[in-house]
Amino acid sequence: MSGLNTKLRKLDEDNKHIRVAIVGAGLMGKGMVSQIMLVKGMIPSLVISHKISDAVEAYTLAGIKKDDVVVAKNLGEINRAMEQNKYVASDITEYASEPNLIDVVVDATGVPDVGAKLAMDAIFNKKHIILLNVEADVVVGPILNKIAKSAGVVYSGTAGDEPGAVKEIFDFAEATGFEVLAIGKGKNNPLDYEATPDSVREQALKYKLKPLRLASFIDGTNTMIEMAAMANATGFLPDIRGGHCPTTDVKSLPKVYSLKEEGGILNKYKIVDYALGIAPGVFVIVTTPMPQAHHEMQYLKMGPGPNYVLYRPYHLTSLETPISIAKAYFDNEPTIAPIFDKPVAEAITIAKRDLKKGERLDGIGEYTVLGSIETYEKAKEDNLLPIGLVNKNTIVKQDIKKGEFITYDMVELDKTTTIYKLRQLQEEM
Template structure:
């Protein structure tokens, strides 16, 4: 990290900057713009948002004068403004990945199909792509990562989001010689499977958060998506559908995440899960085969063993994204990305309420569906639909009961989306 810091300082001393395009100016996008203004050698050059006012606000919150902000609606206007060292706002997403001076693109939309399109366009335009959009990654991350490598650019999840933070601990543990048994994240609110944008609206608006996004946290879908990203980035899998989600404390995590015959909850090791009572942290459960290492871990007050917890008590979401931007730019290295050509875990679709034949669905964090994690093998054998393929053009072909898993033969999907086409290609290649 010191080397990365020095490289950024050196860039800044030479009056050069990593030019970044950010799509999405919600809570995460605005936070990233402000944080990036504090990072040497890096510049949030372009903000693309459906609402121009949100893009402008992202800059003004970061201390940028309106005189230095240009609103552009053509690629030529964007290029000219960037060459004049202006901060640029646009509401045309297709231009986010095309400007000449952009080095790295960040997708902060959280919309699966939008994320697939943005990532694909970034790769085709030879730009590194940092995905704050885990919702797209867990559906088509493997094929996008493969395309990025072929194009000579980096496809990566972000530092600061739980999957990226877990992967940092995982990599540290493996590099240090430990055996990793389980990885996971904390969850800071009880799951309410019936949460909708309406039921969480007041709380969301107080936090300046999109009610759809907050509903996806509370109904558990976001947690399932994050665990799937952890799985796809490490090869670990959920032990059971939906995970365990025990309520525990940090010091007890090694006991909880041990095998059943050892007094824990697990059927097997090399799993991903989540736990109440340890949020906002992330963790890895590790062990070792050598007695001297056990002795030293116990001397270091890491517990009595044989399992130990490596715990990070925070994750700073988009405020850490500059680290992933810099790693991609300087080292062509991903913070977290799928390690195989297909998914290891899937976020399958479940009915949030009773659904009637002919009814249209919506998407993550909305009114009709929610997600649960399972292994890729189970999802494939049961013909289950990844939730990232569901949108408001998907139509139910028969009545479905609340809590029932949705299979491909139950729904007419929107086959015209980028994410659907990429997913079909991914399954052919795998």
């Protein structure tokens, strides 16, 4: 990290900057713009939102006068404004990666198909792409990462989100020689499988968060998607469909995440899971075959062993994204990305309520579906539908009961989307 800081300071001293385009000006996008303003050697040159007022507000919240923000309606206006060192706002998503001076594109939308399109456009235009959009990553991350590598650019998830925070601890543990047994995260909200935008609206508006986004946190879908991203970046698997979700505290994590025959809950090691009672932190469970290393861990007050927890008690979501931007720009390295050509885990789809033949579904955090986690192989065997492929043009082909796992043959998917086409290519690889 100190190396990145040194490189950023040198860039700033040379009056040069990493120019960033940010798509999405909700809670996370606005926070990111403000934070990048404070980073030496980095500028949020372009902010794009379907509501242009949100893009402009992202700048004004960061201390930029409204009169100093250029609202651009075409690529020529964007390029001219950036050449004059102006801050630019737009409502045209397609322009994120096309400006000449943009170095890195960040997707802060959380919409699966938008994320797939943005990533493909960025790669085509030879820009690094950072996704806060794990919803897209768990569906088509492997093929996007493969295409990005071929193009010589970086495809990455973000530091600060739970998957990125877990991967940083995972890498630290493996680099120091520990054996990693389990990885996971705390769940930040009470679990309510029936949560909808209506039921969480008041709380969401209090935090200036989209109601469907908060609903996706509370109904567990976001957690399942994040665990799938962790799995795909490490090769670790869910121990059981949906995860164990024990209620525990940090001190008890090493015992809880041991094998059943050792007094824990696990059927096997090298798993991903989540727990109540330890939020907002993330954790990695490690052990070592070396008696002297055990002795030193116990001297260091890391617990009695043989398993130990490496716990980070916070994750700063989009406020940490500058780290991922800098790693991509300077080191050509992702914070977190899938390691295989196909997923190892899948975020699958469950009916949130009874569904009738002929009706349309909606999407993540809405009224008709929620997500769970399963191994990719089991999901493929059972023909289970990835939730990131569901949109408002998905039509139910038969009655489906509340709580039933939805398969491909139960619905007619929208096959015109970028994410669907990429998924098909990924499956054929």
